[in-house]
Amino acid sequence: MKIRIPLAACTSVVAAMALTGCGMLPGGGSGTEKVTLWLMKGSASDEFLDRFEKAYEAEHDDVDLEIKIQDWTGIGAKVHKVLEGKDTADVIEVGNTQVAQYAESDQLSEVTLEGLRDWGNKDWLKGLAEPGSVDGAQFGVPWYAANRVVIYNKDLFAAAGIKTPPATREEWIRDTRKLDEGTRQGIYLAGQNWYVLAGFIWDEGGELADQGDGQWKGGLGSPQAQRGMSFYKELQALGDGPANGDEETPPQTDVFARGDVAQIIATPGSAAQIEQRNPELKGKLGYFPIPGKTAGKRGAVFTGGSDLIIPANTGRRRAAVEVISALVSEKWQTDLARTMSYVPNKTTLAHVIEDNEATAAMAAGAAQGRATPTSARWAEVEAKNPIKPYMTAVLSGADPARAAAVADQEIARVLNQDR
Structure with a gap:
C-alpha cells in the first residue's frame, strides 16, 4: 500500500x-x-x-x-x-x-x-x-x-405532547409555539443564519441573486425573498437566538447542550458535539428534514x-x-x-x-x-456578507424592503466586478 x-x-x-x-x-x-x-x-x-x-x-x-x-x-x-x-x-x-x-x-x-x-x-x-x-x-x-436538518430533543417534544415531527411549515410553527414555554426555547435560531434563510427564499421561488443580460442583481428585495425572510422572522422569534449573531456566536451546539432548547437547525454531525458537552442527551436526539410549505415536499436546503x-x-x-x-x-x-x-x-x-x-x-x-449563485465572485460576497446585517436589521424592526435594497446593491456590486 x-x-x-x-x-x-x-x-x-x-x-x-x-x-x-x-x-x-x-x-x-x-x-x-x-x-x-x-x-x-x-x-x-x-x-x-x-x-x-x-x-x-x-x-x-x-x-x-x-x-x-x-x-x-x-x-x-x-x-x-x-x-x-x-x-x-x-x-x-x-x-x-x-x-x-x-x-x-x-x-x-x-x-x-x-x-x-x-x-x-x-x-x-x-x-x-x-x-x-x-x-x-x-x-x-x-x-x-x-446539508442541514432539524435536530430536536425527544424528551422536550414528548413533554409538549408532540408525537411526530412536523411535516409542513404550518405544523412546524404550531409545534414550536407549544415548545416555547417558560424557560424552554422552542427553537434556537441565530439571527444571521443566512444558509437557513436561503432555503426559505428558495421555497418561495426566490433567489439570493439573479443574472440577466450579462448582469447580476441581488434578489433579496423580490416578493418571494421577502416572504422567505418573513417566515424566518416568525420562526426565529420562538427562541432566544441573538439577532446580531450567527450560529457560531455563541456556538448553537453549546446552547442546545444545556437541555432547555427543543430544536436547532444544523448538520447531523453536530450531534456528536452536543453529546460530548452533555452526555445525558445521548439517545435523546432526533432528526427530521426542514419542513416545506406542503406535506408532499420537503423544505429547500443549502447543499x-x-x-x-x-x-x-x-x-x-x-x-x-x-x-x-x-x-x-x-x-x-x-x-x-x-x-x-x-x-x-x-x-x-x-x-x-x-x-x-x-x-x-x-x-x-x-x-x-x-447551492449559492454560480458565480466566480460569490465567495467575495460571502467574505463581507451583506445578507447578515440585512437579516439583523429586519429582525430588529427595520423596513424589510429598504434593508434588502442596501444588501442587494452590495451583492450586485461584487458580482458585477470586471464586467
Missing part, C-alpha cells in the same frame, strides 16, 4: 532523486500509468481510501493510483497552480460552490459528454450538479453531499459537499475519467455514504442510508437541495 502524503512533501526533492522521489516518473512502475488524485482532508476515512485504492488497482493493473490529501486552508491557490501547469494532479476534489471560480480560468476539462452518457446525471442532486455547471457545460462531477474536476492540462484524461467513474459508481457511493454518513450524489441512492435516522433526514432534504 502506498503512503498518502501531503503535497508539500514533494516540493524540495533533490536532483539525485528526481526520477524516483514522489513519483516523478510518468508511471509508478514498469508498464504502469500514474494517476494522481487529490482529496480533501476529512472527506473520506483512511479505511475507505485503502479499500478504494486496493480495489481500483486490482481492477486496473496498468494504473498506479496516487492519492494525495490536501488541507482546505489555502487549497484555492494550490488548485490554480495545477490548472496553470505548475503542479500535477489528474482528478481534484473541490467544494461544490468552488467550481465556478476554477472554470473561469478556462483551464478545466469539460465532462458534459461523460456526465450525460455514463454517470447518470439525470439523478444527480441539484445542489451538487448545478454549481458544477457553467454556461451549460458540466465541469464538476457530484461526489457527496451534506454542501464536493465535486470532482479534471484539469484541462492533464495528459491522462482517459484515466482520470475512469477514476471518477469508479468514485461515483453505486458500489463506492454506497460505501462512502455508509462509512462517512454522507448523502450519495444521486437521489436514487438515498435508500442506501435509510437505516440511519440522521443521514436519512439529510437525504430527504437533499432532494430539494440548492
Whole structure:
C-alpha cells in the first residue's frame, strides 16, 4: 500500500532523486500509468481510501493510483497552480460552490459528454450538479453531499405532547409555539443564519441573486425573498437566538447542550458535539428534514459537499475519467455514504442510508437541495456578507424592503466586478 502524503512533501526533492522521489516518473512502475488524485482532508476515512485504492488497482493493473490529501486552508491557490501547469494532479476534489471560480480560468476539462452518457446525471442532486455547471457545460462531477436538518430533543417534544415531527411549515410553527414555554426555547435560531434563510427564499421561488443580460442583481428585495425572510422572522422569534449573531456566536451546539432548547437547525454531525458537552442527551436526539410549505415536499436546503474536476492540462484524461467513474459508481457511493454518513450524489441512492435516522433526514432534504449563485465572485460576497446585517436589521424592526435594497446593491456590486 502506498503512503498518502501531503503535497508539500514533494516540493524540495533533490536532483539525485528526481526520477524516483514522489513519483516523478510518468508511471509508478514498469508498464504502469500514474494517476494522481487529490482529496480533501476529512472527506473520506483512511479505511475507505485503502479499500478504494486496493480495489481500483486490482481492477486496473496498468494504473498506479496516487492519492494525495490536501488541507482546505489555502487549497484555492494550490488548485490554480495545477490548472496553470505548475503542479500535477489528474482528478481534484473541490467544494461544490468552488467550481465556478476554477472554470473561469478556462483551464478545466469539460465532462458534459461523460456526465450525460455514463454517470447518470439525470439523478444527480441539484445542489451538487448545478454549481458544477457553467454556461451549460458540466465541469464538476457530484461526489457527496451534506446539508442541514432539524435536530430536536425527544424528551422536550414528548413533554409538549408532540408525537411526530412536523411535516409542513404550518405544523412546524404550531409545534414550536407549544415548545416555547417558560424557560424552554422552542427553537434556537441565530439571527444571521443566512444558509437557513436561503432555503426559505428558495421555497418561495426566490433567489439570493439573479443574472440577466450579462448582469447580476441581488434578489433579496423580490416578493418571494421577502416572504422567505418573513417566515424566518416568525420562526426565529420562538427562541432566544441573538439577532446580531450567527450560529457560531455563541456556538448553537453549546446552547442546545444545556437541555432547555427543543430544536436547532444544523448538520447531523453536530450531534456528536452536543453529546460530548452533555452526555445525558445521548439517545435523546432526533432528526427530521426542514419542513416545506406542503406535506408532499420537503423544505429547500443549502447543499454542501464536493465535486470532482479534471484539469484541462492533464495528459491522462482517459484515466482520470475512469477514476471518477469508479468514485461515483453505486458500489463506492454506497460505501462512502455508509462509512462517512454522507448523502450519495444521486437521489436514487438515498435508500442506501435509510437505516440511519440522521443521514436519512439529510437525504430527504437533499432532494430539494440548492447551492449559492454560480458565480466566480460569490465567495467575495460571502467574505463581507451583506445578507447578515440585512437579516439583523429586519429582525430588529427595520423596513424589510429598504434593508434588502442596501444588501442587494452590495451583492450586485461584487458580482458585477470586471464586467
